[in-house]
Amino acid sequence: MFLFLSLFSCERLKHYNTSSDDLALVEVNGEKLYLSDIEAILPENISSEDSAAYADDYIKKWATRILLYQKAANNIDSKQEEEVARLVEDYRRSLIVHLYQRNLIAQKVKAPTEAELLDYYKANSEDFRLQEEIFKGLYMGVPKNAPKLSELRRDLGNIQKKLQEIEKFSYQNAVGYEYFMENWMKRSDFPNIPQDFQPRKGLQEFSDEQNVYFLYVTELKQKGETMPFDFAKQEIVPILREQKSFDFIRRFDDELYERAVRKEEIVRNIK
Numbered sequence: 001m002f003l004f005l006s007l008f009s010c011e012r013l014k015h016y017n018t019s020s021d022d023l024a025l026v027e028v029n030g031e032k033l034y035l036s037d038i039e040a041i042l043p044e045n046i047s048s049e050d051s052a053a054y055a056d057d058y059i060k061k062w063a064t065r066i067l068l069y070q071k072a073a074n075n076i077d078s079k080q081e082e083e084v085a086r087l088v089e090d091y092r093r094s095l096i097v098h099l100y101q102r103n104l105i106a107q108k109v110k111a112p113t114e115a116e117l118l119d120y121y122k123a124n125s126e127d128f129r130l131q132e133e134i135f136k137g138l139y140m141g142v143p144k145n146a147p148k149l150s151e152l153r154r155d156l157g158n159i160q161k162k163l164q165e166i167e168k169f170s171y172q173n174a175v176g177y178e179y180f181m182e183n184w185m186k187r188s189d190f191p192n193i194p195q196d197f198q199p200r201k202g203l204q205e206f207s208d209e210q211n212v213y214f215l216y217v218t219e220l221k222q223k224g225e226t227m228p229f230d231f232a233k234q235e236i237v238p239i240l241r242e243q244k245s246f247d248f249i250r251r252f253d254d255e256l257y258e259r260a261v262r263k264e265e266i267v268r269n270i271k
Helices: 002-006 010-014 035-041 048-073 078-108 114-127 149-156 159-173 229-262
Strands: 024-028 031-034 134-143 176-186 202-207 211-221
Touching: 024 035, 024 048, 031 035, 031 048, 035 048, 078 229, 114 229, 134 149, 134 159, 149 159, 149 202, 149 211, 159 176, 176 211
Parallel strands: none
Antiparallel strands: 024 031, 134 176, 134 211, 202 211
């Protein structure tokens, strides 16, 4: 069974596959594994030899799982069968409840407001410390042999008045360009920045073998400083969403229970 696939390359097997008649490669006690199943798990750009070995290993594991399950199913006693049924039902109920709660949250729980985000930030600002430098500004990388580099340097020293010229130059020559005067960016967003490079306000320049890079910084926050609010928001939003969702589900559960008690849908036999 396992030798079958190794006799054919992936390309030769594809000859048998049509949209209406998928090839069943292996059958184990009534369960079938199809060519389309194998094609779905093969990595891209894999060689014919590697694809045969990869598929052969997958078939072996697939068949073993089926054989092991059938062996186990034939040797489980009635008490264990009841336990499995109970666990399956518990999981089914939990899954249905989870999906229902997720739908309720999507429909009923509103996104945090700007005021709520700001209140949380003020109350917990010490929890939001920077793990690396962040800054606002402009970044550009250009080949060392790009034309008119001296003019570009002059324009970068006067960004407010020369932004149009800078952007035109970037379209024609840049290998990387980012304008982020209004948004904070992390140092790690720029992998070309050397580890020993220390960003500071104003225009700075560094290079590698092929390119020269310009970083113009208008605002800067150092590692260890408190995050600015407009940067911390991206971390606060999921915190408040989770908090709102938890509070909503807790209230929903309480109201559901109390309503059932009032309607006498819950009967207590022990007082």
